[in-house]
Amino acid sequence: MNLLFLGTSAGVPTKTRNVTGIALRESKGKGWYLVDCGEGTQHQVLHTKLSFHSLKAIFITHVHGDHCYGLPGILASAAMGGRKAPLTIVAPAGIKTWLEATCEVTQLCLPFALEFIASDDLPSVEFENIAVETFSLSHRVASYAYTFTERKIDAALDMEKLAQKGIPRGPLWGQLKQGVDIEFAGEPLRSQDYLIFKNTPRKVVIAGDNDQPDLLSEACAEAQVLVHEATYTEEMAEKAGDVGHSYAKLVAAFAESIKLPSLVLTHFSPRYQFSSHASPSIEDIRKEAEGAYSGSLFLARDFGEYTLEKTGYFSEVVGE
Numbered sequence: 001m002n003l004l005f006l007g008t009s010a011g012v013p014t015k016t017r018n019v020t021g022i023a024l025r026e027s028k029g030k031g032w033y034l035v036d037c038g039e040g041t042q043h044q045v046l047h048t049k050l051s052f053h054s055l056k057a058i059f060i061t062h063v064h065g066d067h068c069y070g071l072p073g074i075l076a077s078a079a080m081g082g083r084k085a086p087l088t089i090v091a092p093a094g095i096k097t098w099l100e101a102t103c104e105v106t107q108l109c110l111p112f113a114l115e116f117i118a119s120d121d122l123p124s125v126e127f128e129n130i131a132v133e134t135f136s137l138s139h140r141v142a143s144y145a146y147t148f149t150e151r152k153i154d155a156a157l158d159m160e161k162l163a164q165k166g167i168p169r170g171p172l173w174g175q176l177k178q179g180v181d182i183e184f185a186g187e188p189l190r191s192q193d194y195l196i197f198k199n200t201p202r203k204v205v206i207a208g209d210n211d212q213p214d215l216l217s218e219a220c221a222e223a224q225v226l227v228h229e230a231t232y233t234e235e236m237a238e239k240a241g242d243v244g245h246s247y248a249k250l251v252a253a254f255a256e257s258i259k260l261p262s263l264v265l266t267h268f269s270p271r272y273q274f275s276s277h278a279s280p281s282i283e284d285i286r287k288e289a290e291g292a293y294s295g296s297l298f299l300a301r302d303f304g305e306y307t308l309e310k311t312g313y314f315s316e317v318v319g320e
């Protein structure tokens with residue numbers, strides 16, 4: 001699995017950072033998923049190797065413009081690029097109303113079907129290689145986190161259990177190895193019970209804007225990576241008197257409390273600059289988070305790319 005950040009700024013873009021958009025790529029196949037789609041996301045996509053033909057689904061965390069204003073443009077461009085395959089959009093119900101109104105007023109007739117799934121119902125959605133679950137967060141409007149778990153992982157047959165049950169070598173073994181549940185001697189058998197997994201499935205949690213990271217405890221179970229906003233440092237959050245967002249220490253302390261292996265912070269207030277000589281600097285956010293978290297910490301930048309290996313090892317992809 002691979003994460004590519006298309007925008008890391010909160011609220012408004014800066015000269016070097018666009019508003020929120022994250023591409024999650026499958027480890028098997030060419031499919032990818034877009035989480036949030038701030039204005040200009042399609043321009044960011046043009047600087048990558050991603051294609052709208054292989055986009056499997058779009059997930060919107062909440063209705064604020066810096067997370068969704070790029071949606072009509074991306075759909076229109078996908079249409080002009082010849083996309084015909086249906087596209088799943090998991091988003092708060094208001095997004096469907098807004099998109100339909102936009103399509104009608106601007107006479108945008110998409111040549112592919114949109115399948116809307118309301119995140120308000122906390123859906124579980126299964127794709128060929130990835131299973132997604134939805135969790136509620138705390139923000140000024142309804143906001144959600146999505147968990148992405150790989151579905152097919154390498155496994156070996158448990159020969160001892162097969163022998164115990166007396167399941168003969170043949171097609172049934174093949175089905176169990178493929179993850180297909182079977183029936184044997186009139187008894188339904190779950191493939192999972194006859195497989196030995198070499199690794200735990202890869203799981204990435206991508207959260208929308210949220211001022212209570214603790215809400216993610218269940219979502220983060222067995223996850224190797226959490227992507228969460230850290231709009232400010234604690235001091236700046238107090239000064240800004242902002243309601244609905246997190247600061248570095250708050251997220252970092254949560255990640256530490258659940259022993260999360262890797263944490264990626266993003267959605268930095270536009271006042272933070274990259275240069276460590278600037279003030280305030282994104283380094284201030286890093287330092288504050290480092291003080292509260294002992295796992296692998298990353299501060300996302302636009303076009304920053306990260307890979308999660310089968311073993312659960314998460315790291316930044318350097319250069320190309």
Ligand SMILES: [Zn+2]
Pocket residue numbers: 010011064066067209267
């Ligand atoms: Zn935001």
Ligand SMILES: [Zn+2]
Pocket residue numbers: 062064139209
């Ligand atoms: Zn927001």
